[in-house]
Amino acid sequence: MIRGRFITVEGIEGVGKSSNIEVLVNHIKNAGFEVLTTREPGGTPVAEDIRKLLMDHGDEPIPEIAELLLMFAARSLNVNNVILPALQAGKWVVCDRFSDSSRAYQSGGRGLPMETIDTLADWVHGDVNPDVTILLDAPVDVGMARASNRSAPDRIESEKHEFFERVRACYLQLAARSPDRFVVIDTTRSLEEVQAEVGLLVTQLIDDNQH
Numbered sequence: 773m774i775r776g777r778f779i780t781v782e783g784i785e786g787v788g789k790s791s792n793i794e795v796l797v798n799h800i801k802n803a804g805f806e807v808l809t810t811r812e813p814g815g816t817p818v819a820e821d822i823r824k825l826l827m828d829h830g831d832e833p834i835p836e837i838a839e840l841l842l843m844f845a846a847r848s849l850n851v852n853n854v855i856l857p858a859l860q861a862g863k864w865v866v867c868d869r870f871s872d873s874s875r876a877y878q879s880g881g882r883g884l885p886m887e888t889i890d891t892l893a894d895w896v897h898g899d900v901n902p903d904v905t906i907l908l909d910a911p912v913d914v915g916m917a918r919a920s921n922r923s924a925p926d927r928i929e930s931e932k933h934e935f936f937e938r939v940r941a942c943y944l945q946l947a948a949r950s951p952d953r954f955v956v957i958d959t960t961r962s963l964e965e966v967q968a969e970v971g972l973l974v975t976q977l978i979d980d981n982q983h
């Protein structure tokens with residue numbers, strides 16, 4: 773029996789996922805719920821090792837199918853060892869990226885069939901699906917400019933502008949197809965404004981959960 777609420781945060785790089793997850797988590801804690809945060813790829817020791825393999829610029833090319841399967845291998849570890857036990861213990865779970873990232877990056881960006889990703893999602897995490905997905909959205913140039921202030925780009929961040937345009941378009945299509953699950957937040961505004969909107973959204977979720 774799953775009792776906690778499962779929230780995922782999605783978006784292209786630099787839209788402010790990390791900056792807003794903190795606010796989200798604080799609101800949930802202040803409302804008296806236990807909350808666990810995790811990220812993908814990653815979240816467990818082995819899944820974090822898979823993350824390193826995926827992000828590093830090694831000499832060996834990583835085929836698109838291998839990339840997809842590694843994302844789902846990491847997800848299987850995170851779901852079984854972290855997310856599901858927390859939900860079953862009544863905790864809320866906030867996950868920085870989940871299967872919608874595979875849909876947006878590996879299907880939207882790389883062109884792999886969406887049906888394959890849906891099949892893997894069903895196989896790897898069955899009924900463990902987000903109750904709410906917050907899609908932080910901004911034009912690619914805005915996200916890239918914000919992200920460029922940080923460390924050197926990893927393997928996926930080194931993709932071209934058009935790749936991220938396809939990823940963003942795919943995210944927006946996914947959100948349009950599942951309006952009951954997705955909330956799209958425009959992050960071109962100041963961080964304070966975006967965080968205030970995230971706060972309102974969580975307050976609403978907490979209210980819904982209590983009635």
Ligand code: Z5A
Pocket residue numbers: 783784785786787788789790791792812813843868869870871872873874875877878918919921928929959960961962963964966
């Ligand atoms: N990936 C995949 O392909 N398939 C999958 O299934 C999964 C993942 C799960 C790792 O993700 C990569 O894995 C990712 C997708 C792929 N590759 N890419 N690209 P990640 O989440 O670890 O990495 P990321 O997307 O690059 O996240 P990020 O760079 O950490 O971005 P962020 O968390 O969204 O942004 P941030 O760190 O909160 O903010 C960036 C900067 O902008 C920072 O200085 C903030 O202070 C600033 N900021 C944020 N919001 C604002 C506003 N509103 N105004 C002004 N400045 C702001």
